[in-house]
Amino acid sequence: DTEVTQTPKHLVMGMTNKKSLKCEQHMGHRAMYWYKQKAKKPPELMFVYSYEKLSINESVPSRFSPECPNSSLLNLHLHALQPEDSALYLCASRLAGGRADTQYFGPGTRLTVL
Amino acid sequence: GESVGLHLPTLSVQEGDNSIINCAYSNSASDYFIWYKQESGKGPQFIIDIRSNMDKRQGQRVTVLLNKTVKHLSLQIAATQPGDSAVYFCAETSGYSTLTFGKGTMLLVSP
Numbered sequence: 001d002t003e004v005t006q007t008p009k010h011l012v013m014g015m016t017n018k019k020s021l022k023c024e025q026h027m028g029h030r031a032m033y034w035y036k037q038k039a040k041k042p043p044e045l046m047f048v049y050s051y052e053k054l055s056i057n058e059s060v061p062s063r064f065s066p067e068c069p070n071s072s073l074l075n076l077h078l079h080a081l082q083p084e085d086s087a088l089y090l091c092a093s094r095l096a097g098g099r100a101d102t103q104y105f106g107p108g109t110r111l112t113v114l
Numbered sequence: 115g116e117s118v119g120l121h122l123p124t125l126s127v128q129e130g131d132n133s134i135i136n137c138a139y140s141n142s143a144s145d146y147f148i149w150y151k152q153e154s155g156k157g158p159q160f161i162i163d164i165r166s167n168m169d170k171r172q173g174q175r176v177t178v179l180l181n182k183t184v185k186h187l188s189l190q191i192a193a194t195q196p197g198d199s200a201v202y203f204c205a206e207t208s209g210y211s212t213l214t215f216g217k218g219t220m221l222l223v224s225p
Contacts, residue, residue, distance in 0.1 A: 040122040042203050042215030043158065090157050103213065105157030
């Protein structure tokens, strides 16, 4: 299995809603990433988890809350988002200790905040 | 030909042509460079990479060229096909944790 899966594929939420994005991989990767991608722009790094511990937070607003409950799963909890948070949210993973280029990306969750 | 829009440069080619996509990078300390292809509705997909101690690497129908003197990276696609239509991103890394992506180029291949 060389796949990163993400659910849901699409999500529409209001500014007062609480929702979660889910990412899963079964490749034994111990580093997992969240990226945000706006239309026609490159992915922007949000968070990095290494061995289930948060190792990098790129000054992301607290309305985004990551969680890594086990080595296969990565969640992104969303609360009180703004319309400008609408974007494609990408998850990626790689072997811990491996080079950053060996990241495998999921298909993303298309988020729309109304 | 190539056009530079407000946000995303676009390269339009005919099927069968060779395509060249360019990228300028900024970090002299970067030691690994990667090209990703992103099709509509999908995540980035690894195409080819090159270490900083090389200036050329070839894959199947793709070649990456690295010019460290002017901090320039290019991706050449031979005999471009409609299935090659996508956005192409270069990325650089100088460590074992994070990638820095370039702006991206949209490749449009017409039959």
